Amino acid sequence: MVEHIKIVGTRSSPTVECNPETLVLHLAGDSYPENTFDFYKPITAWLEAVLDQDEDARVVTLNVELAYLNTGSIKSMMDMLDRLDEAHEDGRAVKVIWLCDSENERIIELAEELLEDVSLPYQIITD
Amino acid sequence: MNHDDMKALRAIFERCHIVISFNGPFSQTVIEELGEAIQRHLESQTQPRKRIADVFSVYIETTQNIRHYAETVGKDEADIARLNAGTVLIAREGEQYVVVSGNLVRREDIPALTSRLDAVIALDEAGLKAAYKDRLRTPLEDGASGAGLGFLQMARRASKPLSYSVSEGDEAYSFFNLTATI
Numbered sequence: 160m161v162e163h164i165k166i167v168g169t170r171s172s173p174t175v176e177c178n179p180e181t182l183v184l185h186l187a188g189d190s191y192p193e194n195t196f197d198f199y200k201p202i203t204a205w206l207e208a209v210l211d212q213d214e215d216a217r218v219v220t221l222n223v224e225l226a227y228l229n230t231g232s233i234k235s236m237m238d239m240l241d242r243l244d245e246a247h248e249d250g251r252a253v254k255v256i257w258l259c260d261s262e263n264e265r266i267i268e269l270a271e272e273l274l275e276d277v278s279l280p281y282q283i284i285t286d
Numbered sequence: 287m288n289h290d291d292m293k294a295l296r297a298i299f300e301r302c303h304i305v306i307s308f309n310g311p312f313s314q315t316v317i318e319e320l321g322e323a324i325q326r327h328l329e330s331q332t333q334p335r336k337r338i339a340d341v342f343s344v345y346i347e348t349t350q351n352i353r354h355y356a357e358t359v360g361k362d363e364a365d366i367a368r369l370n371a372g373t374v375l376i377a378r379e380g381e382q383y384v385v386v387s388g389n390l391v392r393r394e395d396i397p398a399l400t401s402r403l404d405a406v407i408a409l410d411e412a413g414l415k416a417a418y419k420d421r422l423r424t425p426l427e428d429g430a431s432g433a434g435l436g437f438l439q440m441a442r443r444a445s446k447p448l449s450y451s452v453s454e455g456d457e458a459y460s461f462f463n464l465t466a467t468i
Contacts, residue, residue, distance in 0.1 A: 170318050191346050193314040193353075194431065227339070229346050234433035237422045265339045276419070 161208045164201060172198060173225055177205040182217050184239075187224035195231030199239075206239055210246045210253075218252040219243065226266055233269065240277050247279040255281040305383075307375035311367065317349045324376055328383075340443040340468045341376065341383050347436040348387040348464060349374055354431040359392060368459065382445060385466045390459040396452055399462065406437045407447045414442050440466050 161179040168174030173188040184206060192198040209219055221243060228236060243253045255277075257270040270283045299307070305327055308320050324345055328338040352372045360366030372389035391399060409417060418438045426433065441448050444466040451463045 170322070171314065191350070196426065196431065227342070229343075229350060230433045230435035230439045231350075231431075233439075234422060234426070234435060241423075262335055263339070264336050265343070272419075273422075 161205060161212070164205055175202060177202060179209065181220075182209055182215070183220045183222055185222040185224070189227040190225050190232035191227065191229035192232075195229060195235065199232070199235035203235065203239055203242070206242060210242065210251060216252065218254055219246070220253070221255045223255070223257040223270070226260065226263060228266075228269065233273070237273055240273055240279075244277040244279045247277075253279050255279060257281070257283045259283060259285045261285040303378040304375050305378060307373070309371075309373045311371045312349055312353050314353075317346070317353075320349075320374070321345060327376075337383070337468060341385060344385045344440045344443050344466045344468060345374065345376070347440050348385060348466070351432065351436045352387065352389045355389075355391070358431055359395065379467065383468050385468065386463065388461060388463045390455055391452075391462040392458060393455075393460050396460050396462070400450070400452065403437060403448065403450055403464075406441050407449075409441070411442075414438060418442060444468055 162177075163179055164175060164177035166172070166175035168188040169192075171189060172192040173186045173190045176183070176185045178185075184202065186202075206219075206221075209215075221239065223236075225232075240255065243255065247253045255274065257274070259267045259270060261267075267283065267285060274281045274283065298304075306320065306324055308316065310316075321342060325338055325342055328341060333341075349372075353370060356366050356370035360369050368390055369392070372387060374385070374387045377384050377386065406414070406417070418435065421433070421435050421438060424434070437448065446467050449465045453461045453463070455461045
C-alpha cells in the first residue's frame with residue numbers, strides 16, 4: 160500500500176496531500192522552500208509508486224492550487240508532469256487540474272507554459 | 287558608526303530611492319520576512335499585481351541563488367558564512383523598480399558565472415523562452431540544489447536586460463553585483 164502523505168503548508172512551502180485512496184495529489188499555497196528538491200522528493204516518489212501500480216485502472220489526478228513557484232518548484236512540477244505524461248502514453252488514466260486565481264496572470268501563464276508540452280488531459284480553471 | 291556615517295547612508299538611500307534593503311547573512315526566515323515586506327510595500331504603492339509578482343520572483347531567485355551557491359561551494363564554516371552574506375535592495379527607478387543584489391563569489395568561479403550571464407543577456411524574449419524550456423527538460427545533476435533556471439527566470443521577468451558587475455575583493459573573493467529592472 161502506498162502511504163498517505165499530508166504536509167501542513169508554511170509561508171514558503173505548500174500544503175500537500177497525496178491520497179492513496181483517491182489517487183489525488185493536491186498542492187496548494189506558495190512554493191519556494193529552502194531545499195526545494197528535498198521538499199518534492201517524497202511527493203514525486205509517491206507519484207512514481209502510484210503510477211507503478213499497473214493493475215490499478217483508476218484515474219491519477221494532480222490537483223494544483225499553487226499561487227507562486229520558485230524555479231526549483233517549477234522544475235519539480237515539470238518532472239511530475241512529464242512522469243504523468245509518460246504514464247498517459249502507456250495507457251494509464253491520468254489528469255491534471257490547475258486552479259488559478261483569475262487575477263494572478265503569472266500563474267495562469269506558468270500553467271499554460273508547463274502544460275502546452277504534454278499530451279495528457281488537463282484543465283486550467285480560473286476563478 | 288557615527289552620526290555622519292548615518293547621515294551619509296541616509297543620503298545614499300534617498301538619492302537612489304531605495305525602499306527596502308538588507309545586508310547580512312541570508313537565511314530562509316530572512317528571505318521570507320523580507321519578501322513579505324517587499325510585497326506589502328508594493329501593494330501600498332498600488333502597484334499592479336503582475337509587477338508585484340515579478341519583483342517578488344526576481345528577489346526570491348536572486349537570494350536563493352546566493353544561498354545555494356554558498357552551500358554548494360563553501361569549503362568550511364567561515365567560507366560558507368562569507369559567501370552567504372550579501373546585500374539585496376529594492377529601489378524605485380522612475381516608473382519601475384530595480385532589484386539589486388551583491389555578494390562575494392570565489393575568484394575562480396567568476397569566469398563561469400559571467401559567461402552564463404552573458405549568454406542569458408544576449409537572448410531576446412523568444413530565445414529566453416526557448417532556453418528556459420530547454421533547461422526545464424534537462425535532468426538535474428546529482429546533488430544539485432538549484433534548477434539552473436534562476437537567471438533565465440529573472441531575465442524573463444525583467445523589462446530590460448540584466449546587468450552585472452564584478453569588482454576586486456581580496457585574494458580569494460570578488461564582489462559580484464546583479465541588477466534586474468522590473
